[in-house]
Amino acid sequence: MSLLADTSSRQAHTHSGETMVPDASRGERTRSWEVAEFPMPQGREEDWRFTPISRLTNLLADEASGATLEWTTHLPEGVTLTTTSVEELGRDALPKPIDRPAALAAAHGGGISLVDVPKEHELTEPVRISLDGTERQIVNGHLVVRVGAFSSATIVLSHTGSSDYNELVTVIAGDSSKVTLVTLQDWQDDTHHLAQHDVVVGRDASARHIAISIGGGIVRLNTNASYTGPGGSFEGLGVYFADAGQHLEHRLFVDHEAPHCRSNVEYKGALQGETAQTVWVGDVLIRAAAEGTDTYELNRNLILTDGARADSVPNLEIETGEIVGAGHASTTGRFDDQQLFYLQSRGIPQELARRLVVRGFFNSIVQRIGDEEISEKVMAAIDEELEASSGAMA
Template sequence: MAEQNTTGSTTAGSIEVGTAGAGAQLAGPGTGRTTVHQPIDARVAVKPSFDVNDFPVPTGREEDWRFTPLHRLGGLHDGTAAAGERGEDKVGFTLPDGVTAETVGRDDARLGKAGTPVDRVAAQAFSGFEQALVVTVPKDAVLTEPVRIDVRGEGGVRFAHVVIDVKPFAEAVVVLNHEGTGTRAANVELLVGDGAKLTFVSVQDWDRDAVHAAQHSALVGRDASYKSVVVTFGGDLVRLHPRVSYAGPGGEAELFGLYFADAGQHLEHRLVIDHDTPHCRSNVAYKGALQGQDAHAVWVGDVLIRAAAVGTDTYELNRNLVLTDGARVDSIPNLEIETGEIVGAGHASATGRFDDEQLFYLQARGIPADEARRLVVRGFFAELLQQIGVAEVQDQLMEKIDAELEAAV
């Protein structure tokens, strides 16, 4: 077994080897597809479903809800949001030549192909949206500038559904930027065609009082590359569910994330990578900083390597920098392996405070303490941003981080 548990892990991780999590094959709604591969979390009892009524209302005792303050979800989990006042979003598009963005009805055949809602909130979003957005990057198109979808929430409750369909051998960067406020639940489907390359950047730059839950379901085609970049700064409660499964061998997924939780914010990222196909790779790196009373970050990284997924190579990492007292991190990497015929599988999680030696080193060069702290935090995130590979996006995110640090540290 090629698994490893990297040193420096300060939180509990678990590696389970066995037959847990037998795959279920589900059909999408009216998609014409006979089956959709669905990851099943061994720890989660409820099967994925498009219908909100298939999920009981969570109580907070369930494994996948135990960290989430349900009373701050704005009723997304118990039907009260669905019955509440609808809100509007202002949405702006930047569409490079050849890229289309369509608003379609619920019966559009392209919906529901990449994944099925795995919890009641995602199913509520699917059951509740009125029109979906389908963005298509045509076959062989190599975009030289990013597709941008700028969403500004204007209060109220809104359910959304977005499909990003990158056809075979196309290459695209898609940025989904969230600002403003409201109570929002969404499903984002990412179809990465055979041989295609997609970098999907989701920025949560919400106002302080926003509530946002979303499931990002990616289906990575044969020899395709998918890069997910999740950046969460704003909101009162943000709970994101980036998920990856593979439609053919040779697929590659990189999931990068960074978050900055201030006093009272709850920022939760739950990742699932379902290796159900041979010779695919995945690499996860999430980094967060926290400061202030009751700043709370939750990171759960589930990687499942099924018996069929020989030749899998996977690694996941979570690092947290706790800047003040009163903040809390829950970090849980989890690896389930059903075959030993893999290239590698590992995980690491560490949560720490400022490294006093780093600060001393910088101060000993004349750099004042507050500036030294900013440099260290900036560096902590920059190390991750350097891996995004899209200069324009990197610069924009670095500016946001600088603004956050200017206001905070």
């Protein structure tokens, strides 16, 4: 029997809308390559109730547009980029889509862009893939990154420009490998981006997924982690900053089906401006066979102005008591005036003090990105947002 927990207790709860806990196990939800398996969402479904469906009708239609984004790549020596298909790789060799946008990306993406890092290969510089939308049009894309056993690699995936984009990304971390995927959503404000990112962690492998969302009208990113053998470790980190009119949604599912594996999830977000909205949903499933699991998830939100809304829903589902630890926490609060007063009392101007407090809020995650270029870009974007609305903050 599963145990579903909320932020304040590890006791069992009734499965009702009031507790914000789904009726079915997270592991029982539909996975399929077939678009028909995912009806057009109406906004009342558990997975879609926070998402502004009315603004996504065209993007969710089962139609192939033939449009593409502009790709710019930097591949270190030994790394290859080829085009393949689900059939060539094997329909059971990759995680299947979990919702309609991911199924559309697979069905209408025109094949899979496959990045291969050979086994026993340590990259000294990141693989960089930049996707740019030059005009507002519907695009579907499917990317797979395979990192061989005993290899080490960092992949930086950047999204810019304007588009309506369905995306499916899979990262396969081979046994004893070390892999980091950094995904940056820095779109124009009219962009709608619906994505599913899967991270498959091999035996004794270490994988990190780092999501940074600072642009786009609607960004909805599903990140799923699974394990193919014992000893694996997954870290999910996220930074997001929503401005007026933006909807930034991050959903995570860590599926502990192998024993003696670890996971740690930490996301931080800030919101400012009328109608700014963020959503964070963190689901962790510890299956009966996953003895020795150690997992924790944390989400913190900082509301900078009136009119912004942050939804945060952490869930734990535990099927075995033989674990090292399992916990979660979620906090949403306003700007800390005491911190601001402390800095001002030492001669720091008010607007600079606000900026320092917000930068400090994000710093614990930004400094762990591991890519100086991306880290500087994130902090610069945060400064730009704060400067543009300095007079509107509460």
